Amino acid sequence: MTNLLLLALSAAAAVAPADNGGAPQQGLLPSSPWNVDYAEAECRLSRTFGAGADGYTLRIIRGANLKGVQYVVAGQSLKIRDWNHSGTLGLRPGERAYKLMVAWYRLPTGESAFQLLADDALRPDEIASTRGLVMEFDGAEPLVFAVGNLEKPLAALASCYDDLLTGWGIDPADIRNLKTAPDPLDLHTWHLYDDAWIGKAEKGKIWMSVRLDVSETGKAVGCHTLSPSGSAEVDTKVCVLSVKNARFKPAISTAGDKVKAPFILKIQIREQPATR
Known part of the structure; x- marks a missing residue:
């Protein structure tokens, strides 16, 4: 935790004065332009802030979670904190903030x-x-990113996301008309993982993803591989088991009706690199 605290304080102090609450007003300044990455199963808007060991990469991601947005920060000096499972995303100027789930x-x-x-x-x-x-966690100084005007970068991300959905056979308008996306129930009963698959999946592959077509009753009625495992056998088994076992709370439209909607399922087929 000490490394994170010192980095946040020293980097912020170098680029911006503090406000009355002691938190930096401007934050870490960008050291690269925004970049939109059309990835296999998601769209990533990325930018670097700071430099070298004191630098961070901020990514804003749209993809598997159809209505959701992921904010990912990576850096050499971040310290993994398994005990902290929630954080706050704040918007400046102003006091608006959202408490969100966090994964390290x-x-x-x-x-x-x-x-x-x-x-x-x-x-x-x-x-x-x-x-x-502004990204805050219990017991640490906030990380503040001076992102500047987000209108054009987020418009580019939205355009990428619309293209991604269209490529998946999904009408972007249908997603915009959802109040809530399908919500998976009892994932542990889907039985989608088998240790034997590790040896059959493509070397170096950690995740695969499929698109499930979810009915108004919350049942998976179709399955389409988006990011394959590298093994046709594994891909087929995942789809067969998903259609057989997957259950959801149905999607709700902005009109309040239960509607058909897709669900993008990411499955870890090999362990991530070990943490230290």
Whole structure:
């Protein structure tokens, strides 16, 4: 925890004065332009803040969670904190903040990273007014990123996401018309993992993903592989078991009706690199 606290304090102090509450006003300044990555199963908006060992990469991701947005921060000086499972995403200027679930993990590069998962994207008025993102966890100084005007970067991310959905055979308008996406029930009863699959999956592959077509009653009625495991046998078994066992709370439209909707399922088929 000490490394994280010192880094947040020293980096912020170097680029911005503190406000009355002691937190940096401006935050870490960008050291690269925004970049949109059209990945296999998600769209990533990325930018680096700071430099070298004192640098962070911020990624804003749309993909598997159809209505959700992931905010991922990676850096050499981050310290994995397994005990902390919630964090806060704040928008500056202003006092608006959202308490979100957080996951800590290590990337294949060896960098530590954390992920905040929001249920929905920022509203248009929030996008227009936000100039800084603040990420806070219990017992640590906040990380503050001077993101600048987000309208064009997030518009590019939205365009990428629409293209991704279209490529999956999903009408982006259908997703925008959802109040809530399908919510999986009792994942442990789906029995989608088998140790024997590890040897059959493509070497180096950690995740695979499939699109499930979920009915108004919450049953999976179709399955389509999006990011294959590298083994046709594994891909087929995952789809067969998903259609047989998967159950959901149905999606709800903005009109309040239960509706058909897709669900993107990511399955870990090999362990992540070990944490240290």
